[in-house]
Amino acid sequence: MTTDMSSVIPTDREFQLFQQLIENKLGIFLPPQKKALLSNRLWKRLIACDIKGFDEYYRYIQSPQGKGELNLALELITTNETYFFREQKHFDYLRDDILPGVKAGSNxxxxxxxASTGEEPYSIAMLLTDRCPTTWELLCSDVNRKVIEQAKVGIYPEMRIKNIPPDYLRRFCRKGVGSQEGNTRVNAELRQAVQFFTLNLHEDFPDLGQFDLVFLRNVLIYFENENKTKILERIASTLKPNGILFVGHSESLHGISSRFIPVKPAIYRLSAR
Ligand SMILES: C[S@@+](CC[C@H](N)C(=O)[O-])C[C@H]1O[C@@H](n2cnc3c(N)ncnc32)[C@H](O)[C@@H]1O
Structure with a gap:
């Protein structure tokens, strides 16, 4: 078994193999300057598998017996940074402009x-429980099975919950005691109100029905324009007429999709065809 990290830096050719594999499977484009990221995220797996180099690891994860390892490697490549009430203006818009207009009796x-580890969907769920005048459904997905499992559990260290408004903290969260001291858990009512599942945006979607709102935030940045356009086309087909799409504040649909009309920064409305 090797612990010499210098031996697990990918060559340019090896990097290209992983670049193609990751783009094929996830749609994520790793530019050449991300060679160090690939190495940082995967070298421990090479050691765990007792494999000497990226070339051998690539062949292993492409083989039938390496299928589980391939999934692990792909999960390690995704960037899962997120936090509660991220990009507060989106939540203000939902509270002040969208929810007051929702018709009682609709779903x-x-x-x-x-959805990553759940901070985004639980923020939405808190607001919907508080302000939505009718029944609601909240579906949450991510390609990374591990983050979805964490989201279902809904336990967060104290430093991660600082953006939750104090009244929502009191109403929707429970402080951990004993071995859970320092952690906070989203309460059972909220956890049960949310439906979690894995879904790869780079593949055709199953039938999910039509949505009033889709949050697709801070993920388009990882795709090249051609894949962004395809994903946005699939997302458009899941929105109800006049449905709203939220993207991250650093993400623009300009020149990428003609299916959406800008409403506010990083907020779009589905255009009528
Ligand atoms: C940076 S996080 C954003 C989380 C949250 N939306 C937010 O804005 O805080 C990006 C998430 O996109 C997910 N992701 C990356 N590629 C994906 C794909 N092809 N299909 C579905 N999810 C993907 C990652 O696993 C990760 O959890």
Missing amino acids: FRVWSAA
């Missing part, structure tokens, strides 16, 4: 399509 449907 309001929301999809968090790159």
